[in-house]
Amino acid sequence: MEYGSSWDYYTLVNELTQGMEQAKQLRVHLSSGYMEPQDLLLQRILSSYEKALSILKWNGGGSVGQSQPTPLASGAPESSISVEGSPQNEEAKNNFNDYQDLRDVSKKRKTQPTWTEQVRVSPENGLEGPADDGYSWRKYGQKDILGAKYPRSYYRCTYRHMRNCWATKQVQRSDDDPTLFEITYKGTHVCNTGTSISVPQHPSPAKQEFKHSYNHNNHQQPQQPNQILMNFRANLRVNTGDSEAKEIVSPFSFPSATHMDDESQLFPMSALVDENILGTYSPSFVSPATSGSNYFSMSPCHMANLGRIKNLHSSESDLTEIISATASATNSPIAGLDFSIDSVELDPNFPFNAPGFFT
DNA sequence: CCCATTTGACCATT
């Protein structure tokens, strides 16, 4: 991206990470239950840090990325930023079976940020599935998964074609706990910034009360936002790929991040990045999650951050995987941070470049 | 009639 140097990038990442860690520690001291307001707030804060870090990573701070021929096999399944370092969570470990497919995407399409959320719905609400997450999704498939009681549903952004938004998600109900849903998100929404279409804003100022933002444009499961907050419980997915012993890598021992991506040789990347990525992300992450009270001005496709814990996966270079996943190896959260530099996978979302959809 | 979902077929990967 446009950081002055990679050092700026590292500094930024470091600051963000420290903030995140401190929030985690605060959480440890405070946490008495999922439903506590302070806990929800902390979840939001952590979520914001995660997003910020992931954006930085995906934008490949200071570098424009490099064609990383993925030579560093290491066999590590994947990397993640885990919100909470609790590798002892057996339940979470048992649910790792479908993680392999996360990497498959990278071969079909450019690698995309991938993360999972676990969302619990309360049975008394009779919900069929997790409620609205603020985006507008369109279901495009359902599949029975081997060894899973419940089928997996596939969703893509409603505005996939209109706005070239390639975000998708998969929803899988947990075998053990039918009230628990695992939602795997792939790709980030770009529909709200509209590289080609400007988003209608504030159609009715009277409705800018933040509660409304949850139910934008979604016919799936209308629900009262307050109940969403109360009923959702975010469970942590710790994704360490612990089948392998991994070295603890100091946050500052990154590999040099001055690469060039394959594509960057074809296009002037900086322009694209500026236009699309910055524009894409900034509205989503400016403040809502942390402030907790300004959800207004959300586009139909805007993310409502409900404070669920998200677990980010970087499904790209194996480099990432070597550096990451130290959280499981230590109790010190600081040492467990994922500082990896992901190969930059900026999807150059040319508004005009849509030849390949749909044969 | 329009649009989202359903669902079997098809494709890619392992």
Place this chain on the structure above:
DNA sequence: AATGGTCAAATGGG
């Protein structure tokens, strides 16, 4: 060959 992911025709609801 088995499995997971996506497509797209059929279906159904508003």
